[in-house]
Amino acid sequence: METEKRTQKSAEQTVTRDLSEQIKEVTKESHVRAENTELMLSFQRGQVTLPQYKLLLCSLYEIYRALEEEMDRNSNHPAVAPIYFPAELARIKSIEKDLEYFYGPDWREKIVVPVATQRYSHRLRQIGKENPEFLVAHAYTRYLGDLSGGQVLGRIAQKSMGLKSGEGLSFFAFPGVSSPNLFKQLYRSRMNSVELTAEERNGVLEEAVRAFEFNIQVFDGLQKMLSVAGNQQRQSSTDSKAVHGKTLQILGTFSPMLRMVLGLFVALAAVVGLYAL
Numbered sequence: 001m002e003t004e005k006r007t008q009k010s011a012e013q014t015v016t017r018d019l020s021e022q023i024k025e026v027t028k029e030s031h032v033r034a035e036n037t038e039l040m041l042s043f044q045r046g047q048v049t050l051p052q053y054k055l056l057l058c059s060l061y062e063i064y065r066a067l068e069e070e071m072d073r074n075s076n077h078p079a080v081a082p083i084y085f086p087a088e089l090a091r092i093k094s095i096e097k098d099l100e101y102f103y104g105p106d107w108r109e110k111i112v113v114p115v116a117t118q119r120y121s122h123r124l125r126q127i128g129k130e131n132p133e134f135l136v137a138h139a140y141t142r143y144l145g146d147l148s149g150g151q152v153l154g155r156i157a158q159k160s161m162g163l164k165s166g167e168g169l170s171f172f173a174f175p176g177v178s179s180p181n182l183f184k185q186l187y188r189s190r191m192n193s194v195e196l197t198a199e200e201r202n203g204v205l206e207e208a209v210r211a212f213e214f215n216i217q218v219f220d221g222l223q224k225m226l227s228v229a230g231n232q233q234r235q236s237s238t239d240s241k242a243v244h245g246k247t248l249q250i251l252g253t254f255s256p257m258l259r260m261v262l263g264l265f266v267a268l269a270a271v272v273g274l275y276a277l
């Protein structure tokens with residue numbers, strides 16, 4: 001609510017200013033919050049783990065699939081056409097490559113995302129149908145982010161996870177963009193050439209703040225998933241220790257020969273159980 005008011009005020013005060021300047025200004029505070037999410041802090045501290053990155057890729061897949069399908073469908077829309085750069089920016093093929101690298105050929109069956117990711121992609125599909133001009137806000141938030149801080153994060157991620165150059169990191173690479181800074185300048189000038197009524201412009205600015213919010217919620221959702229998975233793993237290892245302890249106590253009451261046979265049987269059952277997981 002507060003953010004909405006600020007967005008409106010800012011748009012009213014600066015209606016003659018470039019969209020690229022306004023959008024940066026109204027999302028400034030959200031950018032700081034996004035940078036300070038637990039997941040982004042892990043990246044910046046060089047502590048990002050493989051499970052974190054793999055799960056992030058799953059969500060990026062859903063998000064970019066929705067964004068890029070809607071951009072493609074609306075590529076002739078007057079607000080979308082100037083900022084439509086599939087050859088330079090499209091991420092979906094790169095993400096698919098990374099997912100295959102980490103999850104193998106059946107990666108599609110292994111995609112898991114938090115509910116926040118579903119909400120984000122649902123919103124993208126909805127605006128693609130109802131307000132294609134709002135795609136400007138979403139494309140700006142993701143692509144300019146990927147071409148800015150994203151470039152640094154890619155290099156940090158490679159080191160943190162000890163990956164060989166480029167392996168599993170296609171998402172961060174933009175082979176069609178030789179200079180991210182020059183490309184960002186071109187992108188901003190294209191954004192500024194989009195003709196919008198005052199109402200539409202306000203809508204785009206509000207949508208940009210919302211786009212950042214969606215990203216923040218996705219990052220928080222991913223961290224929750226990871227901590228639940230971590231707790232479950234710890235719990236199951238405690239349970240298995242407890243079961244083994246109990247089994248050994250029971251085995252103690254049998255003769256040495258029977259103990260050995262039963263022990264072998266229990267070990268075999270544990271291995272089969274592990275593979276079944």
Ligand code: HEM
Binds near residue numbers: 034040145
């Ligand atoms: C670790 C987290 C992040 C860091 C260190 C970071 C850093 C940066 C830096 C250094 C810039 C360049 C600022 C400039 O050119 O003036 C930038 C721009 C940008 N970032 Fe981030 N960022 C992070 C996360 C994000 C996230 C999560 C998003 C959105 C999902 C995002 C979206 C953007 C956008 C849209 C811009 C372009 C701003 C503009 O020039 O209008 N960033 N970021």
